[in-house]
Amino acid sequence: MEGGVCPSLSGKVRMRANQKRLIVTVVVFVAALLPLLIPHGSAPAGSSFIDKLAANIKLGLDIKGGALLEYQMLTDVSDQEMNALADRVIEVLRARLDAAGFTEATVEKVTTGISFGEDIPPVRVRVQIPGITDVSRAESLVGKTGRLYFADVLAIETSVSTPSIPAGMSLEISRRKLQGAEPYWVKELHYGEYVGGVQNNTWYFISPKVSIGSSYAELDGSVVTDAKPLVNNQPRPGQGRFMVSLKFSSEGAKTFRDITSVKSTYADTDMKKRLAIVLDDRVIIAPLVQSQISDGNAVIEGLNSIEEAKEVSILVGSGNLPVDLASFNKRVLSPTLGRDIINSSLWAGVAGIVIIMIYMVVFYKKMGIVADIALLYNAVLLFGMISLTGSILTLPGIAGIVLTIGMTVDGNVLIFERIKEELRLGKTPENSIDSAFSKVVWTIFDANLTTILAGLVLFYFGTGTVKGFAVTLIIGVVGAMFTNIVVSRTVLTGMAGSLKPHRYVEVETEGRDAR
Template structure:
């Protein structure tokens, strides 16, 4: 007997209603987007009349999730950057020199005096004065090596040491270079992601390309320069003791010191100690602030250990200047007026509000471990995206109308039921995309258009089976029931194979391929649901009310 229990009917249509409710915000895209942006700002504690007005554009009790538009639909910035991993190698060797110097100096009686020789960035060359102590010096430096922190290089050490007379040459081992490059790329990916997320852009694409390149696609920004300015600063912040000031860039700095230019003072250079007191890696928070004169500044707070170190330093050096250095430029060099025990303060300078906000974003996100070289940059205008959306809409409408007409002409009233299910199917696809926060791209639209064509396949199989059963002189109720029963296995088999293909495309592909796979996969799920449950429930409701003696499919 053709029948669906009342609880099952309720569950079917409750699922339909929930899906369509979640899809509904996409019909009012601009209004809901404005509401969401306003709510995001209000949640940070800022509010005004304009924000409240924007927030009221959409009821808070309704879902406000939207299908994010990809770069090809919304416009935005496309960048391909190369991470200068060699900078990290040179930085490691630079930081390794004090360790080598101290270790050899402890055995001065046998190795003599220790001096550093000029060398390329990929090497650290150290000369000792006593040739008789060369072997001992070699063993001492070899003893400073540590195991490589990676699975592939577990049996290797991080440095290679060679000796030629009294000259020791230290380089990174191959295993350490591979491991260090991998760590650098992963760290750079995370910091780029944090920086872009901090400024509130929607659904950026940040993924690795090859061994040392990163693809960055950010929809919705006005130009690629905005992202370049955000990513182009390494944001390496240090707090260094000041030795003196000079007007000469090539002034003698002395052992352990470096000469650094002042950011806002032309022809002014600071001689600072190379080793900082604390660094930006010790920051716990940074945000826009204002100094005592109401000028924009950046407030910061150190973590517990760094706050203790900073507090001890300020206590011991009251009256002495210290430099706040950002990317090898002194942005401020205040004099320590008193003990600063809390580990917090402000960075002042000739900042605008925007510059101070961006600096706070960079400091919160962390310093890039290496510089980035921008190999490719493109700004994609929103007009191209608007054309793509319009073309996609036309394709969906044409495909939809053709399917609707065909189904009505081929199957009459049952075709009407299939058409209703088809419309619901498209709504459910957008509901699912909104729930998971997926990004819709041009290939994704192609996936939806393909789904519209495929959505009626299951209904066609069922209706043809019902036709076959009607020819055997069974009653209409039994024919409908058998039609669904016998068509079910074919529907499941056909859609499972296509769904497996979508999963493989999503897993193995990237970018546009993944976008196509997502909409195709969701379309298969909703198509099977609407064909097996929604269309059947419409037929059951109609049949239970009319009780026809005969039916035509």
């Protein structure tokens, strides 16, 4: 056949392309479905399988409730200065919670202008963390009250009570007392918790100033400018595969260089080689210093899980609190919205989806069924990503989901109308689908890109529920774009033989006759 493409060859190319799209569609669907079907949430012991699956989606304060913590600031400054301190405390706690994935948590300043006859602090900080019913866990996420500093390790003991002073250390203790670095016992961060059926009873005998030869150096958490969890592709034999990277300020890098230059000279079996990172009265971690670090970039190796790496990076990287805090109030919260409001909102969302699906089938027939398939596919994709990323779902987040459903349908309407126009031009269904997608794909991409950019702005500048809305919006719009361009085309190409072009030609002819 001259001057054209062999129909059989074109059909084979189209079939191979659609097979590739089908494989991608199935792989993405399975990848999104697994986080929903494999229980990995925090369902209570003895829960049913359905409850465990439901726990895969974290719910916000407005739907599920959570934990409330209130702290008072231990300072004698004026009310004006106390307000400024509270703002800084909020920044640090907000950073810690965001890094832990609790972007829906609320951190706010509470002022009391009226005396109730009780010792109520005039300014306090309130933290509300959704989905957590264990107050002690909530406190560990906040990082307790927080002075973060580096310290020498003189001894490590295992005991259910405070150990006695190690033998043969009197001279060292006396020498450090003269330098204002008197050692004391502190517990490991997870002291008292059970891991693998064994209780953690680890104590560290530490000195708050680090020895560098004949002098001592102080290094607190304010010099750490960044901390990130990483995967170690080449771990040391017998060590974990995870690590934390630390970045120091220029001033902190100099002190850290001096400390590591001394500690790196000791043998691995020597306690002086360890450098403890301490938060208040708990040791977060006490790694061995393997080499001198001169560029201000350090790595803590040997962590056993990504959760441990995240915890260390959060506590170390969020910085010092500007003032000591004391717990003022802590309790478990019920959902902030009533059950009736939550149920009615959820049913409204379900009703809206059902109405849209019926509308698409009534007005677009078989192509409307394709739109409904795309709609359900994007819903699975969206909830799968929420479960996989650990994002917290709130009612504003549900609003973002409903909005993305509209985006999915809107993209399919553009595609269907273009296919109808191509059919009216006398093209075959296969060619009409190819032509329609080639002309509409960039329109869909541009329209969704502007929405994604708006969502990124909301996520970057917003906090709490605004971020939750932005997360579901971005995930949903990206899913809608993929669904429209890949999934819908795969299904439409597969059912191209069942489309009846004459129906659309007749509609066009009737329109001309009427004119």
